[in-house]
Amino acid sequence: MVMPLVVMTGVASGYGAARVLHDVELALAAGSVTALIGRNGVGKTTLLRTIMGIRPLDAGTMIFDGGDIGRLPPSARARAGIGYVPQGRHIFPQLTVAENLETGLSALGPRGKARAGVPDHIYDLFPKLAMIRGRKGGLLSGGEQQQLAIGRALAGAPRLLLLDEPTEGVQPNVVQMIEAVLLKVRAEFGLTIILIEQYLDFAWSFADHYAVMDGGRIVRQGDTAAESAADVAHLVRI
Numbered sequence: 001m002v003m004p005l006v007v008m009t010g011v012a013s014g015y016g017a018a019r020v021l022h023d024v025e026l027a028l029a030a031g032s033v034t035a036l037i038g039r040n041g042v043g044k045t046t047l048l049r050t051i052m053g054i055r056p057l058d059a060g061t062m063i064f065d066g067g068d069i070g071r072l073p074p075s076a077r078a079r080a081g082i083g084y085v086p087q088g089r090h091i092f093p094q095l096t097v098a099e100n101l102e103t104g105l106s107a108l109g110p111r112g113k114a115r116a117g118v119p120d121h122i123y124d125l126f127p128k129l130a131m132i133r134g135r136k137g138g139l140l141s142g143g144e145q146q147q148l149a150i151g152r153a154l155a156g157a158p159r160l161l162l163l164d165e166p167t168e169g170v171q172p173n174v175v176q177m178i179e180a181v182l183l184k185v186r187a188e189f190g191l192t193i194i195l196i197e198q199y200l201d202f203a204w205s206f207a208d209h210y211a212v213m214d215g216g217r218i219v220r221q222g223d224t225a226a227e228s229a230a231d232v233a234h235l236v237r238i
């Protein structure tokens with residue numbers, strides 16, 4: 001059997017005394033896309049933060065590519081190959097599009113520092129960003145900011161990409177474009193992806209697997225090809 005790229009066992013995490021994640025068990029095959037779904041406040045964002053190392057691993061183990069990353073700081077996890085597109089995008093408003101993208105190169109370590117500028121393939125994936133590369137991040141539309149946040153994460157050449165609600169606050173035609181780009185990078189780079197997504201139609205069109213969170217645990221998971229979104233909608237509805 002091929003070793004999964006990510007294996008989480010008994011993962012617990014939270015915010016100080018407020019324990020949010022309890023005993024999370026999740027394994028991701030290399031090249032797979034998993035939609036992480038669930039009601040508001042059940043711990044989806046906290047799980048991505050814990051994988052990235054922004055929240056501490058209070059219990060359990062986190063294996064990435066055969067190595068234990070559970071105690072590594074976020075910068076080391078980024079260098080190991082984990083890219084993160086946070087909810088709200090967190091782009092730098094005073095930096096230009098090009099400068100924002102360059103911050104993503106730090107995940108490449110010394111290779112990134114030696115690199116002159118943003119790799120062409122990022123602008124090829126997002127032609128709009130090439131057109132507005134000199135514009136300040138704070139002036140971009142929601143859809144442009146989302147493209148920038150994804151482009152910045154991809155500039156670090158991750159093998160695991162964590163996407164927190166890429167469709168939030170983005171117009172339908174931009175959602176389609178983002179979906180097309182994600183499918184392309186997945187096919188070209190064999191990326192493994194975890195996607196937090198409220199729109200089940202989008203989740204089902206893009207992901208191979210789904211995992212439902214409730215109360216800080218994964219309470220159900222399966223293949224999107226084997227079940228319809230309607231089968232799990234009641235677990236997600238507010």
Ligand SMILES: Nc1ncnc2c1ncn2[C@@H]1O[C@H](COP(=O)(O)OP(=O)(O)OP(=O)(O)O)[C@@H](O)[C@H]1O
Nearest residue numbers: 015018020038039040041042043044045046047087
């Ligand atoms: N910085 C923080 N400090 C303390 N508690 C927090 C913090 N961030 C989130 N929480 C709490 O952790 C719990 C899980 O939040 P989390 O954002 O992980 O949920 P979520 O499933 O991603 O929800 P949403 O879909 O609304 O983004 C919630 O009860 C939330 O209030």
